[in-house]
Amino acid sequence: MANEARPCPCDIGHRIEYGGLGHEVQVEHIKAYLTKSPVDAGKAVIVIQDIFGWQLPNTRYMADMIAGNGYTTIVPDFFVGQEPWHPSGDWSTFPEWLKTRDARRIDKEVDAVLKYLKQRCHAKKIGVVGFCWGGVAVHHVMMKYPEFRAGVSVYGIIKDSEDVYNLKNPTLFIFAENDAVIPLEQVSLLTQKLKENCKVEYQIKTFSGQTHGFVHRKREDCSPEDKPYVDEARRSLLEWLNKYV
Numbered sequence: 001m002a003n004e005a006r007p008c009p010c011d012i013g014h015r016i017e018y019g020g021l022g023h024e025v026q027v028e029h030i031k032a033y034l035t036k037s038p039v040d041a042g043k044a045v046i047v048i049q050d051i052f053g054w055q056l057p058n059t060r061y062m063a064d065m066i067a068g069n070g071y072t073t074i075v076p077d078f079f080v081g082q083e084p085w086h087p088s089g090d091w092s093t094f095p096e097w098l099k100t101r102d103a104r105r106i107d108k109e110v111d112a113v114l115k116y117l118k119q120r121c122h123a124k125k126i127g128v129v130g131f132c133w134g135g136v137a138v139h140h141v142m143m144k145y146p147e148f149r150a151g152v153s154v155y156g157i158i159k160d161s162e163d164v165y166n167l168k169n170p171t172l173f174i175f176a177e178n179d180a181v182i183p184l185e186q187v188s189l190l191t192q193k194l195k196e197n198c199k200v201e202y203q204i205k206t207f208s209g210q211t212h213g214f215v216h217r218k219r220e221d222c223s224p225e226d227k228p229y230v231d232e233a234r235r236s237l238l239e240w241l242n243k244y245v
Contacts, residue, residue, distance in 0.1 A: 018057035021064045022073070028112040032076040033060055035067040036121075043245055044072040044123035046113055048134030050213075051101075053077070053084025058216045059131065062234075066129065069238050071245070072121045076113050078106050078137065103136035104158070110141055125149055127245040129237060131216050132156055132181075135173075139164065142171045150244035152237050154215050157182050157190060165193045170201035172240040174233055176210035203240070207233055 022035030033054060037043070047063040049056065054077040063073040079101055085094070117123040127150040130138035135156015142151040143166055151171040158164045175187050184206070191204050207214065207229045214226065215233045 018061045020057070020060045021067070022060070025074075027074075027076060027116045030077045030080055030109055030112065032074050032113065032116075033063065034075075034121075035064050035073045037067050037070050037072050039070055040072075040122075041070050042122060042124040043070060044074065044117045044121055044126050045241060045245070046110075046117075046126065046128045047073055047075045048128065048130030048137045049075060049078060049084075050132035050134055050216075051085040052087070053079060056084075062129070062131070062216045065234070066238065066241070069242070071127070071241065072117070072123060074113060074117065074121075076109055078103075078109055078134075080109065101133070103133050103156075104140045106137055106140070107144070110145065114145075114147065125245050127151065127241050129241070130154065130156055132213065138171070139173075142167050142169060144168070150241055152240055154233075154237070155179060155182060155212050157186055165190075165197040167194075167198050167200050167202060170240070170244045171203075172236065173202070173204045174215060174236065175204070175206045176212055176214050177206055177208050178210060179212040181212045201244070205233070205236060 022033050025032050025034045045066050047059060049059050054075050059075055063075050067073040082100060085097060114126065117126060126148055128138050128141055128148050129152040131154045135153040136158055138151045138153040139156060139158045141148060143164060146168045149169055153171065154174045155176055175182060187204065187206060194202050210229050214230055
């Protein structure tokens with residue numbers, strides 16, 4: 001789910017086999033996956049999960065990729081111990097499941113993780129990246145927390161509302177052209193509203209021929225047609241962080 005206005009199924013795609021370079025830690029009331037950067041530059045990135053939870057190997061793979069580029073990364077359990085969505089779950093029950101996992105009601109967890117990064121990891125510059133459900137969460141926190149120097153929302157969008165376009169700091173939105181969850185009309189509306197209301201840097205990139213989940217749910221050996229788009233999207237994500245964090 002990456003769309004508050006139109007919740008509907010999202011395919012888990014390729015669940016990769018990946019052990020991870022980091023380790024699990026306790027951050028106040030939540031668990032998290034932490035990967036230290038090879039170079040301590042005082043920079044950190046919070047990576048926000050999709051509906052399949054903080055332990056999904058794909059999300060940890062992305063966190064480790066970001067860590068390898070100079071950031072301490074942390075993937076907190078924003079469901080706070082509640083079960084993630086299961087790929088074989090009954091989609092008719094999804095709206096009810098989602099009610100207790102609101103991507104815009106995570107401030108308590110964000111506050112705890114920010115404190116941890118500042119005090120335990122000595123982070124002075126912090127960014128945030130989120131996928132699907134986490135993309136909605138990124139959109140939310142980039143409107144509320146000025147301490148996030150940059151955000152990247154990957155196929156996540158908040159429904160039209162006059163109060164969701166005033167971003168505090170530079171934000172990159174990545175979308176897929178053939179996303180069954182987020183119609184292009186909604187991307188166009190977001191583009192229009194940001195142009196009218198946003199006072200900071202932002203960018204919206206829509207990738208031709210791609211589907212929901214393409215950035216983190218496709219294997220490294222995906223089809224030759226898709227790989228350039230996956231690579232470009234990941235490169236854009238890193239370049240945005242490098243530019244603004």
